[in-house]
Amino acid sequence: MSARADTDDYRALFLAAVPLLDTRAPAEFERGAFPTARNLPLMTDDERAAVGTCYKQRGQAAAIALGHELVAGEVREARLAAWAAFARAHPDGYLYCFRGGLRSEIVQRWLAEAGIAYPRVRGGYKALRRFLIDSLAKSIAGLDIVLVSGRTGSGKTRLLPLLPRSVDLEGLAKHRGSTFGRLLEPQPTQIDFENALAIALLRHAEGGRQTVYLEDEGHNIGRLYLPPPLRERMAVAPRIELDHPLADRVEVVLEDYVIDLGERFRAAAGDDGPARHRERLQGDLARARKRLGGERYQAVSALMDAAFAAQARGEGLDGHRAWIARLLAEYYDPMYDYQAAQRDGPVLARGRREELATWAAQRDRAHEQ
The missing domain is CATH 3.40.250.10 (Rhodanese-like domain)
Incomplete structure (x- = not known):
């Protein structure tokens, strides 16, 4: 050597x-x-x-x-x-x-x-x-950041790989970002998260002033927090907004939190997987009890229990669609509408995933000319 x-x-x-x-x-x-x-x-x-x-x-x-x-x-x-x-x-x-x-x-x-x-x-x-601490601040200042927003279940994470340049914050944080967002694997340390984020932005910044798309997040993703310079920039950044009907969003939540998470629990715990999956979702729901209100919490919790029981009997997943739809319509959607009204950044485009992917590609080509 x-x-x-x-x-x-x-x-x-x-x-x-x-x-x-x-x-x-x-x-x-x-x-x-x-x-x-x-x-x-x-x-x-x-x-x-x-x-x-x-x-x-x-x-x-x-x-x-x-x-x-x-x-x-x-x-x-x-x-x-x-x-x-x-x-x-x-x-x-x-x-x-x-x-x-x-x-x-x-x-x-x-x-x-x-x-x-x-x-x-x-x-x-x-x-x-x-070096990474310093480069993170420089990258944030040197990049055009556009947020991907939309109501819960719109499939924001699904849109990111279809865009010209993006950073999957939830992927780096190993968390889906919501009350139910914990995965089976632990989240990285705050330092590891910041290091990975700084490297991802550094690579995008190498091409000059580029547009980078980030999923619209709160201050925290699970137990990790966004670095203050990024959080401050995101608070005023322009955004594109996914607009999917409730039925579509129910299917996205079903895929992520019932089917995919259920498969992960079964892979990790075998026959005990379904019970642990149910316990996880009921525990996450309980943590939102105060914000939901007691009556709504009890109703959604009962629907969730019935859905898991029906699934265990081989009766399919429709029961899960019922509690998901109620939670989206009565809890997440009003919360999103309230938060969106407080935002300063303009909405550049609105539509379904395929429409926004096409819009972003056309915008990128126009900037290159």
Whole structure:
């Protein structure tokens, strides 16, 4: 493997989705990382804590000596083998630690002694993270942002891939954005979400002042929050609005929250999947009880229970359509109408998914001319 120079070209690393070998301890990685990074630590959390304590009590030389003592023999060889395998699998990659200092230097040196020249990211994770924080603000300022809005069940997420350039905020957040939006997999950390968002916008911003479409969201997507600069920009951004009849929207909600989510629960829990699916939806509904009002909550909850019972008897999904339609018409639609009336940004176009996809493509071609 020929030698490549260490780098501080963070933009190039993210634009090219370069594989990154993260040598930080697992706890550091879990708090925040990058989409293309893999954690192969020099030290475990316990080893790092012991070295840190030694540093405070006895100084740097003693801490380094302890580190070499802890990561020695078979432990050292096993970790070196993992780094070497990563380097061979990703010859275009780079390695880093938190600040681009001692830990990544040690890993780089041990790899070199094994005959593998592998470059480091100068400044490490801290510099990469700082670059993304700064680039996020620049991208938001440099892009024309248009929101995709519409009532619940309009299929906003379905429209995004049909548009010239888009970022799926809910996809990055691993959450569908509504009261019922939790998936089975956990959401990323706030830092991971921000990193992925910054990289997605950075790639769109490379082409100059481009129009990027984002789904219209509130301040939060599940437990994650939108970065303030983006939230402020979205509050006044123009939008395109999906306009589908209630029957169409019921089918979208049915597909997402009954069929798809039900399949996920069955895949994860087997025969217990349907019961856990029902418990999840009833639990989500209960969390909206105060906003729904007691009478409406009881009615929708009863319809939902009856729908799951009918589905279990092999009687189809019509029962689910009943509670979904009532929830959309009596709860989500009035809430959307109220929120839309408070918005400042203009509506550029209104229509069904196919119509808005055509409008956006024509607009994009007109801007290129």
